[in-house]
Amino acid sequence: MSSQREEREELQADLIEEEELGSREEKQGVVVGVMGDVFPELRQYECKIQEIIAEEEASFGRTLVKGIEKFKKAVLDVQGSKITGQASLMADVTQFSVVLEAFILWDTYGFPMDLTQLMAEERGLTVDVEGFNIAMEEAREKARSARSKIAGHSIVMDADAISVLHKNGVGTTDDSYKYIWHQDHESVVKAIYTGTEFLDSALDQVDIGIVLESTSFYAEQGGQIYDTGSIEGSFGSFHVNNVQVYGGFVLHIGSFAEGAKTLMAGDKVTCKVDYDRRTLIAPNHTCTHMLNFALREVLGNHVDQKGSIVLPEKLRFDFSHGKPVHPEELRKIESIVNQQIKDEIEVYAGEAALAAAKRINGLRAVFGEIYPDPVRVVSIGHKVDDMLQDADNQEWLSISTEFCGGTHISNTRDAKAFALLSEEGIAKGIRRIIAVTTARAFEALDLASSLASEIDEACKSEGSLLEKKVASLKSKIDAAAIPAAKKADLRADVSQLEDRVRKAKRKTAEENIMNAVKTATEVANAASSRGKTFCIVQVDVGLDTSAVREAVLKVLELQGLAAMAFSTDAESNKAVVCAGVPDNGSKDGLVIEWLNEVMKPLKGKGGGGNNGIAQGQGNDSSRLEEAMDIASKFASLKLH
Incomplete structure (x- = not known):
């Protein structure tokens, strides 16, 4: 009976595979024909989409094979025994009923729950669906806890809190002053929030949020980290260590400085942004735009932004691409950004009607992102007004233009240098780049140069001394924050030294x-x-x-x-x-x-x-x- 079932499963799998292979292109052609007018990207990237679907089908096929083998092994492991415990396969031989923890198959192997149930039923087994749901909820809770741990404790305004502000007649925060640099900003306290309730006054609270009438602080959004600094007034000083925006209300989160007096709603205050810190953030944000442009120039128009984080110490950029980026391509990408820095290009920003801005030739936007109307446009190389007046100009394809509400440098020269430190895959078809600018970029370049000198020096060594130096260099290079293309070069140089060591050891061994x-x-x-x-x-x-x-x-x-x-x-x-x-x-x-x-x-x-x-x-x-x-x-x- 078991043999017949296995033969049937194999035959069904073969038939399904043949049917899918024969009809895949036909089905994809139908989708493109029906939906191509609504989603022109389908026609533009038809071949790429077919490749991705084929890869996903192959990947799912491998998942099925692994899951089936795991399932069969789990069933065999409990034959003739009774095992208890949530993280195991449990069998009751007298009733010939097995309660299978399907969650492991789903969580580890991506094996569909309904397929697990079907396979279990064919063997006279039952699946503990309730246990599966419990395990699923536990996994979700662990994920939530992990995210909270990464994000750290922070005050969050939910929909109810936002509704209270609206009912009390508090208007949303005017944050347009965030684009004005190196100036203190006068404002008024409109609300004080503890995370659970609004207060008329506050004193000595460790974590508290302040809503102002207007602000010069940048709230975290669009991938850019928040500003820090202080809010000062007759009450004393309030340290701002986090700034978030909820429903248009900018919440300044922090704690009172020692010796501060009572802060009251309605108090006049002064916003003092830490512009030294923002001066480190802005070059990273502008270089994120230049990196986005360079990626498309080198890898192709299929590259789309999938996320970014702009911090004082580095930038991180996620993008769509189906395979690792070759070191030579990384070198070209890095070179394009550095050339733009060397060319000292002006960076322009301006607001425009969303529909008009979308017509600008070559403008980049994050797929699925909802943008305000009017929307802010950041261009590296041309004034936004000029681009709006001649939206179809082919020249705009040669510059970086994006929707962006972040803070930027005024000229690319302020970035000083750009070093692309790493490139890796983080999900199917998604790659991630980490890079640095200004002083950190120079440090990366200096370190790469220093390691190259060490390799040159090691070339003069022989025997066991060379072997020790090679081992040391390998670990140093692996851990070094240096440009990825240069790291590949250095690894290649060390690999040649390793060959030398191996040949010398073989020769020594023979002697x-x-x-x-x-x-x-x-x-x-x-x-x-x-x-x-x-x-x-x-x-x-x-x-x-x-x-x-x-x-x-x-x-x-x-x-x-x-x-x-x-x-x-x-x-x-x-x-x-x-x-x-x-x-x-x-x-x-x-x-x-x-x-x-x-x-x-x-x-x-x-x-x-x-x-x-x-x-x-x-x-x-x-x-x-x-x-x-x-x-x-x-x-x-x-x-x-």
Whole structure:
């Protein structure tokens, strides 16, 4: 019965695969034909969409295979047993009913719950749906907790709180002053919020939110981090460490400075933004726009922004692309941005009607984002008004133009330098770039140059010193915050050094074996000519156990003598020893006994004993002569 079911499953899978392969392109063509007018992107990217769908189908096929194998193994594991516990497969043999924790299949393998139920039913099993839902909720709670931990504690205004402000006649915050730099801004306190209620006054609260009539603080949005600073007035000072916007109300979150007096709703205050911090953020935001432009120039028009974060110390940009970006492409992307910085291009911003702005040739917008009307347009290289008047101009395709409400530098030269530090995949078809500007970019370039010099210096080394330097360089380069393209170059250089090390080690190993065998056979010939039944020899090959072993094997092969070979390393004060005895019926026990006696003065131990060969390592090579003397006396007494 089981065999028939498996054959049926395989036949169904084959038929489904054939049907899908035969009709995929036809179905996609129908979709493009029906929906292409409404969504012109379907026609524009038809081939790309087909590739992605094919990749997803193949990926899901692999998921099914893994899930089915996991399911079968789980069923076999509980046959004839009864196991309890939520994180396991539970079987009740008397009722021939198994409660399967389908959540593992779903969470780890992406295996559909309905397919798990179907497969279980065919085997007379049942799925614990209630347990699945419980596990699902636990996973969601863990995810929520993780997000809260990452975000940190913050006061949030929900819909009810926003409704209270509207009912009290509080107007939304005028935040247009955020685009004015290096000026204090006068405003009025309109509301004080604890996270659960509004207060008429506040004093000494650790975390509290203040809503102002107007503000010069930038609230976190559009990927750009919030401003920090202080709000000051007759009450004293309030440290602003977070700024968020909820339904048009800008909430300044923070705590009172020591010695502050009571703050009242209606108090006049002064906004003091930390412009030094914003001066670090703005270049990163403008370079995010230039990076977006450069990605499309190098990789193609399919590149779309999928998210971004602009911080004082770095920028992060997520974009659509189906494969890793080659180092040479990264180099071109980085070069385009740096060339724009070098060209000292003016950065313009202006508001425009949303419909008119959308007509600007080459304008970039985040897919699915809802923009206000009017909308703010940021252009690198041309005035927004000029672009609006000649929206179809092909020249606009050669510059970066985007919808953006963030704060920017006024000229690209203020970014000083751009370093693209890393590029990686974060999801299917989504890549992520991390980059830095200004002083951090110069630091990255300097570090790359320093590592290149270290590699040049390492090239002059040989032997074990070169090997140590290569190992050190590898770890340094992996951890270094340097341009990704330069990192690829340095890794390639280190790889060449590794090849050199490998070739040198092979050559040394060959020479060690040749020298060890030569020395051992000469001593063995002399011992044999004197009628001895054993050979004790020191070979000079450091801690090369292979060479020492080969010397012993060669003596056994050519002379048939029992042999023990020693070699030491002065730097580490260690010694390696290999012993071998001819086959006399009890060779393994005898060779181990011989080796153990010798290892005592060397403060080491040995092992092996297979086919009459044993070897060991000691930690005190200064007593080598004593060990060799013990080896000779033991052999004289027991090795005939």
